[in-house]
Amino acid sequence: MIGVRVVQKVSSTRGFAKVAPHVVPGLDRAVHRLTRGRVLLSAQMLPGVVLTSTGARSGLPRRTPLACMPEDGGDSWILVGSNFGRTDHPAWTHNLLAHPDAVISRKGTDIPVRALLLEGEERAAVWQRLLVFWPPYATYQERVERQLRVFRLTRRPS
Template sequence: MTRSNGRAAVQRISSTRTFARVAPHVIPVLDRAVHRLSGGRTMLSTRMLPGVVLTSTGARSGEPRRTPLACMPEPERGSWLLIGSNFGKREHPGWTANLRRHPEARIVYRGRDIPVRARLLEGEERAEAWRELVRFWPPYEVYQARIDRRIRVFRLEERAGD
């Protein structure tokens, strides 16, 4: 199987409701373990999609929250897009509430610890980012069609270090 055939197969599988039920319980656990064992250099899910480990501040608890997430790097902007798809589940993922309340966060991307500021995208800026995200990973469109909520899209921009 070629890499593009493998990617298409993963996209088909990740678009299923079964995947949406199982993946949130399995993928983050595996990603955290691989990320820790690799010294922050990689995650299991990055075999198919680029990823970051987001450290945000809990919206209610104020405690640090580490979440492995797929991302779409925007090297020309020096930023990353994060999509709150939650695998097509009805509720927004918790990390999106954290970023809305506390936009200053950190990511680990390719082994680099980077301070970022998150911005929830709206209007035409969101529409443009959404088109790019769906081109990048078509299952996002399947997730959106399956749910009533509008999937949140954030742009993370690097900020001066602490």
């Protein structure tokens, strides 16, 4: 089995940033669908969710597999709009800014959530925890001029 450090090193490369966005989400969606939401391929190394957000312009549901950092015993999750260290913010971040109510699928369970963009001191404190959780985020941030968006998703009533 490939070690976490090897995966972190590979995921920090520019080559990975060019290829992964075209391969990883599709594989994740396919495995997630085939297992009825119980398995997310990328979550074998990092906790993950499938985010269903509302398209900022289209208003249509958009499903995106994402790594997450769970918080508070399972009632909130941190998502980073790293886009694998690419120059633009990922589309799902625009969707959450326009429509903060969303749903995540985690281990076969759909959970209604509300997204909050973290800023200032709160973002800085979470960012430090994120760098311990997944060190490649530092490389992604160094590669781009934009500040990576960090969201906290909190469970909302069904």
